[in-house]
Each structure stands twice: as C-alpha cells, then as structure tokens.
Amino acid sequence: MKDVEERAEAVLAGLPSYVWDGERLPVPVEDIANSGFGLLVRDVEDLGTAPGAPVLRDGQSLSGLLLPARGEIWVNAAEARQWPPRRRFTIGHELGHWVMHRTGQQALFCRRSKVDETVTLPARDSAAATSGTAVARDIEEEASAFAAALLMPQWLFVREHARCDGDVATLCAAFGSSIAATERRIASLF
Ligand SMILES: [Zn+2]
DSSP: OHHHHHHHHHHHHTSOTTTOOSSOSSOOHHHIIIIIHOOEEEEESOGGGSTTOOOOOTTOOEEEEEETTTTEEEEEHHHHHHOHHHHHHHHHHHHHHHHHTOOTTOOEEEEGGGSOTTOOOOOHHHHHHHHSSOOOOOHHHHHHHHHHHHHSOHHHHHHHHHHTTTOHHHHHHHHTOOHHHHHHHHHHHO
16 A cells, blocks of 8 residues: 555656646646646547457446557546546546556556555455455556555545544535545545
C-alpha cells in the first residue's frame, strides 16, 4: 500500500504548477492525465467498441480502459453522467495502470467490479507469509489504491478532515469523491 501511495504522491509532486499547484481541490485528474501524461480522456457509450475489447458475460460491464498505443483513457459515459465522482475515480484508476502497469502497447480493460472505490490492499508481507511464496499483487487493486491516493492526497485529506471535523459530505464535495471512496479513505488514514 505504501509504495502505491508514494507513486501517487510522486506523480502529484512532479506536476508543473500550471497543471496543479499542490493545493487546489478537487485534484484536476483529467488535466493531470492530459497535460501531465499526454493521455486523451474520452467518454464512450460502448466501451466494447474498443480495439481488442473482451467479450463480456451478462451483467458485466467495463468502467474504463487504457489504450497505451493510442495514448487514450476511455471511461464509461453512462456511469460518468450518472456518477461524476465515479468518472474521476475511473480516470485515476486508468492513470494508475499507465504509471505502474503499462507494458508496451497492451490495452487494459477494467471491469466495473474491478474499479473498486473501497479497495484495501493487503500488506505484501502478510500475503506472502500466508501462502509461503511471493504473491503477485493484484494490479486492479493497485490501480484503485492509486486512484484514491491521487484524488485524495493524504496531506490535504488530513487537513480538510480536521477542518470539517470529518464530515463525509463536505469531504466528498471538496475532493469530488464518492461517499464509498471517501469513507474508505477515512478508514485507511485515521
Ligand atoms: Zn483496471
């Protein structure tokens, strides 16, 4: 968890001040993807039209995907309309894949259930101890943890949490995050 948190902090720290000044909320995640990483964010009605998209079973849907060869992040347009904080989280999740998991040109397709706003990463050591071997970390969980850390930077979250006495609605409004993601962040930081 700590290394993912550090990766997100490093991304934020490395941004030119015209993209983000380290203070302004909510964190401008689309600008960061675009100006910081040269990634175009598209809202697309049917993510299944993406090149190489997997065939989904009934009830499954994609929340987002990353097309490294094109330098594009696609987000589920219907979800984005219905839940704007969800759109921000999905962009953060795909940016996490770009920063941490990109291997060449291979596209990454993220099912709705995998873009999890309530994820908690098991500690690397405890997972390894249980199985007796080194466990490959789940890249979907890592990408979601990255999104939470990017959208709700620890130092700002702690400060705002103190200012509003931990009021979840105030924090959601400040960080542009969902209730679920905000509550998860509170639980992980306090
Ligand atoms: Zn993903």
